Amino acid sequence: MALDGARTTAAVFLEAVPGANGAYVPPPDYWPTVRAACDADGALLVADEVLTGFGRTGTPFGFQHWGVTPDMITVAKGLASGYATIGAVIVHERVASYFDANILACGLTYYAHPTACAAALETMKLYEDEQLYANAARLGPVLLRELDAVAARIAVPAYVRGLGLLAAIAPEAPLDRWKQLGTELAERRLSLHVDGKRGTAIFAPPLCITEEELVRGVRAFGDAAVAAFGGAA
Ligand SMILES: Cc1ncc(COP(=O)(O)O)c(C=O)c1O
Structure with missing residues (x-):
């Protein structure tokens, strides 16, 4: 301005x-x-x-x-x-x-x-x-904690950020690895916004999600990420 x-x-x-x-x-x-x-x-x-x-x-x-x-x-x-x-x-x-x-x-x-x-x-x-805003506030830190755990599991550096039930993980990996991530996610029936060109995977689960469902979903994403980006030594 x-x-x-x-x-x-x-x-x-x-x-x-x-x-x-x-x-x-x-x-x-x-x-x-x-x-x-x-x-x-x-x-x-x-x-x-x-x-x-x-x-x-x-x-x-x-x-x-x-x-x-x-x-x-x-x-x-x-x-x-x-x-x-x-x-x-x-x-x-x-x-x-x-x-x-x-x-x-x-x-x-x-x-x-x-x-x-x-x-x-x-x-x-x-x-x-159903107090869904409070559910998002309560589960936001769980989502970040689980994404940090994914970042620690993979072979490449990855940055995690977010607020409430809106978060991203950004592993530093070439485009072919991101394409592989898409394949790994599809095989696991996981659906999320993955943008290999920007290098981010975005998480925006339903506000009614339970903690158990959230943890299970992000850990399954972690399995796909290890398969695509390699596991940490
Ligand atoms: C932040 C943001 N603003 C605006 C829009 C466009 O909204 P609509 O399709 O309802 O016009 C979107 C759609 O994805 C969005 O994410």
Whole structure:
């Protein structure tokens, strides 16, 4: 923003923890620094919570780990947990109030569709009834511990990072080894986001997973990783 000069930026979009790009967890001052820069420039701060919203990182929204308040929040995936096609934008009062006097001229065929909204409401109820955000918060450290154990089992250096039930392991290995990992995972009927070009495997298990299922799954991933990258000496 500083490069462009003040008041030329309408909005800044941030993912709390970037998902498919590698589950990098920002440092503690990152969100507050961007919030302050947005305030200084009169720009809106938009939290893209499509992936991290609704408990993925152990809090209702991912940005809450950094103690900031965005002006807008985009949500989709966890809103109805994939059972219905629905996305939404949540806006702060200071944005919403503008539309008290101004018409928001937009409309979609399935805008506010009652079936999708019913699925979203039922999903919200299940999050609460089954305490699924707390489950993600409790199992996050278990996921990191198990991924650290995988890193210790394989022959190549591997970095582990994550927050709640969103984590990545990044073994430093050539592309052919990553292709082999894909084969090993398929043979074990394991499905996760593996990106050999970026060198990361992303873990985002269902929030209802049990500790036993999580540990079993990551250890099975570890077997596949040893087969693909070699075992530690
Ligand atoms: C962080 C993030 N933002 C936005 C999107 C796009 O969401 P939608 O397909 O609901 O428009 C995705 C989809 O994967 C995502 O992961």
